[in-house]
Amino acid sequence: MKKRALGPQGLTVSAEGLGCMGMSAFYGAFDDAESTATLQRALDLGVTFLDTADAYGPHTNERLVGRVLADRRDEVVLATKFGNELDHEGTRTGQVNGRPEYVRKSVDGSLQRLGLDVIDLYYQHRVDPDTPVEETFGVLGELVAEGKVRYLGISEASPDTIRRAHSTSPLTAVQTEYSLFTRDVEDDGVLAAVRELGIGFVPYSPLGRGFLSGKIRSIDDFESDDFRRSSPRFQGENFARNLEVLDRVVAIAESKGVTPSQLALAWVLAQGEDVVPIPGTRRTANLEENVAAVDIELTADELAAIEEAAPAGAAAGERYAPQGMRTLNH
Numbered sequence: 001m002k003k004r005a006l007g008p009q010g011l012t013v014s015a016e017g018l019g020c021m022g023m024s025a026f027y028g029a030f031d032d033a034e035s036t037a038t039l040q041r042a043l044d045l046g047v048t049f050l051d052t053a054d055a056y057g058p059h060t061n062e063r064l065v066g067r068v069l070a071d072r073r074d075e076v077v078l079a080t081k082f083g084n085e086l087d088h089e090g091t092r093t094g095q096v097n098g099r100p101e102y103v104r105k106s107v108d109g110s111l112q113r114l115g116l117d118v119i120d121l122y123y124q125h126r127v128d129p130d131t132p133v134e135e136t137f138g139v140l141g142e143l144v145a146e147g148k149v150r151y152l153g154i155s156e157a158s159p160d161t162i163r164r165a166h167s168t169s170p171l172t173a174v175q176t177e178y179s180l181f182t183r184d185v186e187d188d189g190v191l192a193a194v195r196e197l198g199i200g201f202v203p204y205s206p207l208g209r210g211f212l213s214g215k216i217r218s219i220d221d222f223e224s225d226d227f228r229r230s231s232p233r234f235q236g237e238n239f240a241r242n243l244e245v246l247d248r249v250v251a252i253a254e255s256k257g258v259t260p261s262q263l264a265l266a267w268v269l270a271q272g273e274d275v276v277p278i279p280g281t282r283r284t285a286n287l288e289e290n291v292a293a294v295d296i297e298l299t300a301d302e303l304a305a306i307e308e309a310a311p312a313g314a315a316a317g318e319r320y321a322p323q324g325m326r327t328l329n330h
């Protein structure tokens, strides 16, 4: 497995990570035994960058990953997140909390559930509009000094917030949605800011939440409790327009002899050596398909054809319903 440097402090990770969220939340039924096998296979293949969060489950995804880490801790760069507020019973409140006392409580909970002494990469999952980011990253800097956390990150933050966080306690990674289906970071200043500051960039949902696999053709392909049913991208006219974009991408994949998922991942990987996507899957077969994308090179002509097929802004519909859009930091 190829490796990539993430951020300016010397952290190195596999060029593709594994997103673990769907193993415990949001995308319909899951099976811990199947997810455990997928996690083990990922490590066998050299995928060493695992992405979880306290809010996935909540809590159950960290416990699942922790069980795998119990025997293989040294192979893994483990990333988790805090900030989508959980109450004392572990239920999501719908608020975002970046207050220092909440950060301290969260890190101790994650360490305990993961069974770790130190978290490799700790992200603020969403920016708290009511707590200055300097306060949040002040306490995060203390946690690094205390040895509870190695590296710091932030998710879905504006360029200004990224700069303020980074100047308080240096960032290693910024995580934001980025795929052929969601290209906002190219022109909202986020990619420009991380590049100027030397921070690594971790695209989440690099398969467009599974859409770019070409396997999702109707809202009925989602189970009744699947979060994607509420996404504007998968509603009515938006869905129909997005399928037109998708079909052009699928045609390019077919002509290259790769799967649509592989083409989508190869495209993200081609955006720069500072980019480390974290596709999510519960299934070993999909994992193996996705991992093979690391070795797929796209020529300049192929990149131009993809650009023409799926230019920035081609996707119809917001990427979250209004409640989710409100938690994004602009």
Ligand SMILES: NC(=O)c1ccc[n+]([C@@H]2O[C@H](COP(=O)([O-])OP(=O)(O)OC[C@H]3O[C@@H](n4cnc5c(N)ncnc54)[C@H](OP(=O)(O)O)[C@@H]3O)[C@@H](O)[C@H]2O)c1
Pocket (backbone or CB within 6 Å): 018, 019, 020, 021, 022, 027, 051, 052, 125, 155, 156, 175, 176, 203, 204, 205, 206, 207, 208, 209, 210, 211, 213, 215, 261, 278, 279, 280, 281, 282, 283, 285, 286, 287, 289, 290
């Ligand atoms: N920071 C944030 O706010 C945030 C938000 C969302 C996600 N994330 C992180 O990013 C990770 C990845 O994002 P994501 O899971 O939302 O979206 P994604 O990686 O774009 O897509 C995942 C979906 O694609 C399917 N899939 C994966 N590989 C496939 C393949 N080869 N063929 C067909 N289907 C395939 C998966 O289903 P199967 O499981 O059935 O394979 C799953 O439904 C998450 O796991 C999470 O760790 C972070």
